[in-house]
Amino acid sequence: MRALLRSRYRVPISLRRYSNQLTKDNHNAFISKRKEETNSSGSLAGLKAAVKDNFVTTKEPTTSGSEMLRTYVSPFDATTVSLIEASGAKVVGKTNMDEFGMGSSNTNSAFGSVVNPMFPENHISGGSSGGSAAAVALREADFALGTDTGGSVRLPASYCGVYGFKPTYGRISRWGVIAYAQSLDTVGIFARDLDTVRSVFDVLDVADSKDPTCFDASIRHQISHQKNLQSSKVIGVPEEFVVAEMTEEAKDAWNLALCALVDEGYEIRYISIPTIKKLLLAYYTIATAEAASNLSRYEGIRYGYSISSEETASMTPFDIVSKNRSTAFGSEVQRRIILGNYTLSSDSGNHYLRATHVRKNLVAEFNKVFSMPNVLFDNEVYNRDGCCALLCPTAVSPAPSLAEYTQETNENFLNAYINDILTVPASLAGLPSISIPYYSRQGIQIMGQFGDDETVLKVAKTLS
């Protein structure tokens, strides 16, 4: 691991930035586009916004990337959409995504895959918010909203060469965001520069009584009080993030970022968070369990895809629901519903409970590493001399080509899940985390203590 620092500036600094050279055509970033032009005022006036198609809106269907909701139009707008519009941003369209947020490549959409704008040939954009990342990379939007359950903002941001910020769970309202796994789902922001990320975050970072998991004023006050206690300049590098799958390119980016922080007066410390090794299993247990429960509402009777009435005439209600669901859900969604229902069943040997223990241990380990106390744990141990932030690559490699990715996942569908290894820790602990485009098509991820979004943005600024 220490070799990371030894090979200082091995890669020319001029390669740190890369630009998007492609045209806007055929990337399939949008599911629907808006036409009207409006004049506006406010802190986001003049900015074009793209919104992932799992934020409900009244002006067009909200599909969540699924055949199930192809024609569904919401009677209200998501809080976040109302907030950006009230601040003057103009929504230009709804972006393509993996169905219900399930995926890391944006190849699981009923509306086709998103093509990564960073490459001349067909590479995956990353998912599940691939359309949002691509829309920003293509300059079709100045910023985009996405959702990050286990990495779906950070991974496509890394693959498409843009910023992708997942704030602390609870800072931004989820009201009107179609649920995948509600204890993990977090609204995130994409942009091509950090100042835009900041301006959008400032608009969205407010209490919302419609979402009971959104921080109220007292927690917000407590966070800003604790924030004043943060004075550490130590960056932690968890050894568990050095995984066999990581490419030289990812290691180079990591190395460069650490060196740049040393130059800015930060101290680098190698640390261990042993539970990270168990997290993919815990994540896919918890996420599929919550998804199975959330997706049970789509039966095609109250709303959602429904087979024709001629067909239903001779069918039992059970068969109708079963036919609606097996026709309109894609194969990845069906797989996860089955997995989730198994996990929650008594036959599974308490998988769900065991996964929640792993999650609890993870939070305790993070609390011992950070120098700022976790606002959710009044008397919890924290490390006065600990780290202000942790740093690692966002992805184990730059975006693979579609052919390479398809071959790997055909060999074993579990290969698709490996891409999440570096992003799920922050998701399971609810930590703020940002992916910044660093160099050579590789993003770098900065994570902070729960509630300490400020430090994450500050370190990101140092590296930008």
Ligand code: GLN
């Ligand atoms: N790839 C992960 C999954 O499929 C994360 C998805 C997300 O963050 N929405 O669950």
